[in-house]
Amino acid sequence: MTADASPVHVLYATATGTAEDVAQSLSESLAARGTLIKSCTTVDEYNIASLPVHSSQGHRFIFIIATCGDGEVPLSMRKFWHFIRRADLPGGILAEMRFAIFGLGDRAYVKFNAAARKLHLRLQDLGAAPFASLALGDDSAQGGYDKELMPWFASVCQAVVPKSHTNTNYTDRRGEVIEPRICVHLVDKGKGTLSGSAATNIWKSGQAELSDSIAVGDLHESHVLKNDIITDAAFLSDDKEVRHIELDVSKAPAKSGLLDYIPGDIVHVMPRNRASAVDAFFQLTGFDENAVVRVEQSHTKKRFGSYTLNVQQPCVLREFVSAQLDLSCMPRRRFFERLAPFAADAMQQEKLIEFASADGADILTQYAYREKRTILMVLRDFPSARPPLDHLVDMIPVLKSRAFSIASSQQAHAGQIHICASIVRYTTPLKFARVGVCSSFFLNLGVGDVVPIFLEKGTSLRFKESKPSIMLGPGTGVAPMRSFISSSKPNVNGNTLFFGCRSRRGDFLYEKEWEQYQASGQFSSLVTAFSRERAGAKVYVQDKLLEECENIWTLVAKKEAHVYVAGAAGAMPKSVRLALVEICQRSGGLSEIESNSYVRQMEVDGRLQMECW
Ligand SMILES: Cc1cc2nc3c(=O)[nH]c(=O)nc-3n(C[C@H](O)[C@H](O)[C@H](O)COP(=O)(O)OP(=O)(O)OC[C@H]3O[C@@H](n4cnc5c(N)ncnc54)[C@H](O)[C@@H]3O)c2cc1C
Ligand SMILES: Cc1cc2nc3c(=O)[nH]c(=O)nc-3n(C[C@H](O)[C@H](O)[C@H](O)COP(=O)(O)O)c2cc1C
Incomplete structure (x- = not known):
């Protein structure tokens, strides 16, 4: 060609x-x-x-x-x-x-x-x-x-590529400085030159700019009403923690959609970097955290998209870095490629170029991905590589919002949005203890604190109240099920919730509420799978689904039940799908091929819906 x-x-x-x-x-x-x-x-x-x-x-x-x-x-x-x-x-x-x-x-x-x-x-x-x-x-x-x-x-x-250029090697751009898509203007040095929120809170300054034409996707202010730990560490072998967070959205503008959400919708939270990460950024780079800056982006190569904050207003550099830059993310190849030309030390530059090259893919995988290094760790490992501020801001990915399946409903929790959040904590192969960005943001939230959020209309889960529901929501996957059940009228459809966790006393989320909802007829049956209560094989929701084989087949085949699945991606959604195929074989008498196409048809018809993350 x-x-x-x-x-x-x-x-x-x-x-x-x-x-x-x-x-x-x-x-x-x-x-x-x-x-x-x-x-x-x-x-x-x-x-x-x-x-x-x-x-x-x-x-x-x-x-x-x-x-x-x-x-x-x-x-x-x-x-x-x-x-x-x-x-x-x-x-x-x-x-x-x-x-x-x-x-x-x-x-x-x-x-x-x-x-x-x-x-x-x-x-x-x-x-x-x-x-x-x-x-x-x-x-x-x-x-x-x-x-x-x-x-x-x-x-x-x-x-x-025009014929005159013969190089088709993707990564062969050794030592080139790439023009940044943004320009950081120094408005003033030191604190106090701007007054009020514009100087101290970039998000608020963005909010002041919003016009009447607020589209879903813009950030809105919500306030913390509750931030409770709903797991019991005494009964869990590790530091697993789940939080129930209630946000007041009663003052959100109508166009935000935050007052019109339905079960299956998603709320995005815009977190901020941990203070210690921001401190490390300024220590490593030597930039003045109190400088007042205005960040301008080129219109042709926009850096900050519509889901991020307003960057046109002057703000204190520390605030900008806290709210905008993903300091804890794993650097991708492009980061090394762009950092390399700024390394004053020849050996460091050579190493950065190697990471960015096609031949360096394996060592990059080991250094950055397997060992879970962050951008800050790379800056520490390569002390001679110090790009100017606008280059560095352009190189570091924008801090992204985190999605949460809404756990509340308008009917039961007017003016509020509830989140059921699992706190991400782990130890890296190099033995660094890590807490997720949004997780650590949640850990530090107190009542009354501001949480910037926006609504995303859900497309994966669309509950149908007129048909029986079989809901599988292990762990925090129970969030959208709580939204649906709390919004349901007492009905006779025989809705069943399969909930899975480690142990009844450790992480049986919303245990008391299920009793109330059941008593008021908002759903009829709760099936639990506690994976770590007994020695021997672990029991999961998909195993419980199989135990209920005959019932499930009757509900699905005779009563057009809808199956909803939510929770962590990985083995669970696949296993649930396999369990459904097995149910078609065992109780429906279908062949393996027929069972697979039956389940496939359920997906096509929207009778099997999954939201997994
Ligand atoms: C549509 C949707 C709905 C969601 N709903 C919910 C919900 O209702 N409740 C909920 O809790 N979450 C939900 N999530 C997930 C949520 O958006 C965040 O991803 C999660 O809270 C972690 O964010 P964080 O900023 O704390 O972690 P991050 O800073 O983003 O860190 C997460 C990263 O840490 C690494 N990591 C995590 N654990 C380990 C480990 N054990 N070993 C090694 N590396 C690890 C992985 O690279 C992972 O990608 C949902 C996601 C989507 C897409
Ligand atoms: C919540 C979630 C759901 C995903 N679903 C799928 C999927 O259905 N199929 C797939 O091939 N990859 C899936 N992925 C993997 C992503 O497509 C992959 O990580 C990709 O590199 C992400 O690109 P992005 O960072 O531009 O979004 C999923 C990842 C996440 C976090």
Whole structure:
């Protein structure tokens, strides 16, 4: 295939930032090889009206698409996805579009790279033609998604890089300084030059800017009403902790959606970095934490998207770093690539370049991913690499909001949103004790504190009150079930909740409430699976589901019951699916093939829904 000179749009869809990182890096690599990059934005930031419909100009699109939820498209491409799925779009409408897709996913999930696959098929349905084959990155593969990315990049280069540039090696940009997408202006030195909230709280200053046209996705202020530990450490062998957090949203504007949520919806919390991490950042970099700065971003290469804070207003640098930069994330290859040119020490520079190179994929995996290093640890390990502030701010990923399945309902908890949060604590292979960013934010929240949040309409779980519900919510997966049950009218549908945890006394979440809801007829049956109560084989919700084989089959086959599953991703959702297949065989008398297609059809019909994280 020969390269043509028409411009390229690089569009990405991300939930946690990887796709953005890949898209930015790819754009820079292609631009360095003479390709005209017209835009590099999220899919939804691209103006749908500019799609090449009946246009004779060449238009090439590169999509970097992550899969989230249960095989879903990320929030940052939902508008676009809804648009191109419209049944009334004529078949050849995108005949002028040429595209290439790189998917980001993980084979540990049942629907591996589903979003990228779906997009690939749909664009072709609409007449668009791929200029490179679909490539699917796998987080679980040795060397991660890079294994697929490198050869795919070479084929993309053949199609879009002018012939005069022969280098198709993705990572071969040794020692290049890449222009930052932002500019940090020093407004004033030291504290006290600005007064009030604008100087001290970047989030509040952003809030003051909000106009009437607040869209879902903007941050809103909520206040902590409760922050209770609902596990009992005395009965748990490790430091597992779950918190029940109640937020007052009664004053949220109507357009925020925070007062209209329904079971299955999701609240996003915008955490802040731990004070100790922020202290370390300033110690390591030597920047003045009290400086007052204004951060401006280039319009063509936007750095801070719509889900982040207002950065145009002057603010104290410490506040900016606390609220905006993901200091605790694991650095990706691109971070090393961009840090390398700033290393004054030749050996350190060599090492950084090695990490960023194709040959260095394995040592990077070991150093950064297996040993779970953070950006701050890298800055500590490479003391001679000190980029100027605007470069460093551009290199460090933006602090992302964390999603939580809403655990409350309007009917039972008017003006409130409840979160059931498991606190992430673990020890790294290098024996560092870690607490998750949002977890540590939660640990420090007191009554009355402000929590910036926004609502995401759920798409994975849509409860149907008119049909019997079989709910499987082990651990914090019980959150959306609590929302649904507390919103239910007393009914005769025979709703069943399967709850799983380690032990009755350690982490049986909301135990007393279930008794009340059952007594008031809001659900009829609770089945518990305590995995660590007895010696011997552990018992999980999927085992309990199988024990109830006949009942479940009757509910599903005769009463059109809906099955809802939520909780940590990993073995549980797959095992529940397998248990359903087995139930079809055992109690429904179907063959294995028939059982698999029965369960598949349940998914298609929305009768088997999963929200796993
Ligand atoms: C749609 C959706 C709904 C969700 N609902 C809920 C909910 O209701 N309740 C809830 O508690 N969470 C929920 N989550 C998860 C939640 O969004 C956060 O991911 C979680 O709270 C952790 O955030 P954190 O900032 O504390 O951790 P982070 O700082 O993001 O750290 C998490 C990272 O730490 C690492 N890690 C964690 N444990 C270990 C370990 N044992 N060993 C090694 N590394 C480890 C992993 O790399 C992991 O990605 C949901 C997620 C999604 C996408
Ligand atoms: C909550 C959650 C759900 C996920 N669901 C899927 C999935 O259904 N299929 C898949 O292939 N990968 C899934 N993944 C893996 C991500 O697609 C993968 O980690 C990707 O690199 C993330 O890219 P992003 O950071 O741009 O969002 C999931 C990851 C998370 C955290």
